[in-house]
Amino acid sequence: MFKKLAWFTILIVILGSVAILVKPYLGTSEWEAKSGGEVIKLPEPRLRGEMSVEEAIARRRSIRTYKDEPLTIEELSQLLWAAQGITDERRKFRAAPSAGATYPFEVYVVVGKVMGLKPGVYLYNPFEHSLILVREGNFMQDLEEAALNQKWVGNAAINIVLVAYYERTTSVYGERGIRYVHMEAGHIGQNIYLQATSLGLGTVAVGAFHDDVVADILGTDGHPLYIFPVGRV
Template sequence: MPRNHQNNKIIKLPPPIFKSSISIEEALLRRRSIRFYKDNPLTLNEVSQILWASQGISDETYKFRTCPSAGAIYPLKLYLSVINVENLEPGIYKYVPETHELIYLSKGAKRDALFEACLNQEWIKRAPLVLIICATFYKIKARYGERGIRYVFVETGHCSQNIYLQCASLNLGTVAVGAFDDEEIKRILDLPKDEFPTYLMSVGRI
């Protein structure tokens, strides 16, 4: 069940920007899996933009998001492991789409552990930011039965592609990582019992 984060520090993210100097076609053309990044930090504006693209609200009336979702159930939860982002302490955060905020969950990016849980993929250790896409299955299964499981993974793909395209537009590098130990990621992030990781994405400057 959802946890109460009442006493956690909240970070208000800068609002996303809806104009870009590159077209959607150019972003599609540029999209590539990029695994090696410069050491320079990401800015909070860049992180805000990526989070909005991944799960942000795009319709204030119905609270629809940038990502489609079967039955508008929105089973995805986004976590951040931050090493090097301007104005963010290194640590683990959770994105709150409804308010476009971050909840600070714990100190330290836990990268050595995440690196090992991702079968020693170097980019998971070094990237200034790693996004961990997680999901709950109970609501979507209650509505769609076993087919709901499929929908969660389809939705994860939508979310990941949004991140890829937003990074291409910002001239940042990212790669989707599907090779990881589910139980280890759950343990490292101390996820609630009903949340499971579906994908990781390292992000950095190229």
């Protein structure tokens, strides 16, 4: 009996250690902290589109003029999946590459006009492919002002904001992790560009904004690095 108990204890200690070692690779998440908010399950992303990857690369352009029309929830689902969706369920790897699979980004969406979704600030949960409502209200104009009055930010249907948590990557790679985080932002951004192009939507990478004001709008203690307004063209 005592021997059985000892083995059981050893097993628990081993499993605990493995969980601690593996956790950074699963990506500790801000959505866990904000999990009290209303949860919106997104429709399943599709894996076949209307456009080849070659055509999407050839057609990709920064687009700053959008129609005053809402996006569908399917389009939003597809964009978020392309940004950070889980594409390897077993290992929880995501659509964009990440140094050591440390996944330093949280994806926020500032929603202005999406059918069936109230305007507000949402956080994407890649593990559930869902959104958590962080703040209700229309913050598109506030975001435009924070982005040095770039009017495409305010006129878009949504803005996808990439928020970095450097320590997830620097805890593994030290100082060098900083450049890895910036490289990863590029990978995620290009996925958003190509997915938007393939859906017939327009986007532009926006790097010019007041970091602290954007962080306040989102209610995050992470570092906003990139904003992608998206709208119908």
